[in-house]
Amino acid sequence: MFINSIDKKPLFKRPDGIEIKDLTASMFNLQTSNDVTYNIYRVPKDFAMRPDLIAAAVYHNSLYAEIILKYNGISNPFSINEGDIILIPNLEAANSALASQIDTNADGGKLIRDSYKYIDPNKIPKNAAAD
Numbered sequence: 001m002f003i004n005s006i007d008k009k010p011l012f013k014r015p016d017g018i019e020i021k022d023l024t025a026s027m028f029n030l031q032t033s034n035d036v037t038y039n040i041y042r043v044p045k046d047f048a049m050r051p052d053l054i055a056a057a058v059y060h061n062s063l064y065a066e067i068i069l070k071y072n073g074i075s076n077p078f079s080i081n082e083g084d085i086i087l088i089p090n091l092e093a094a095n096s097a098l099a100s101q102i103d104t105n106a107d108g109g110k111l112i113r114d115s116y117k118y119i120d121p122n123k124i125p126k127n128a129a130a131d
Contacts, residue, residue: 036093
């Protein structure tokens with residue numbers, strides 16, 4: 001069901017040579033100028049907590065459930081309740097907005113730090129047991 005999440009996240013090398021996935025990379029390229037049109041959908045009783053059934057109903061394919069979840073900012077599919085209003089993006093426009101792989105030669109650590117400006121990489125947490 002989730003064809004665009006973990007497997008398509010970009011890799012980067014740490015200074016010690018170990019490759020890791022950048023879990024902070026967005027599924028959608030939000031910097032494109034393409035507008036994604038959408039329809040408004042009210043979740044029926046039988047589709048609560050079931051993004052796969054919603055995708056099957058609107059796209060005729062349950063594999064697109066991930067697009068619905070990510071487009072609506074839903075991280076927990078079990079939070080979808082009867083009567084919720086969700087946005088169903090136009091499938092072609094949403095697919096064209098899917099982010100491509102980031103250059104694996106880029107400094108992945110810097111990319112992550114830059115995406116979270118409030119994190120101070122020089123701050124060392126205190127040991128709670130020492131206090």
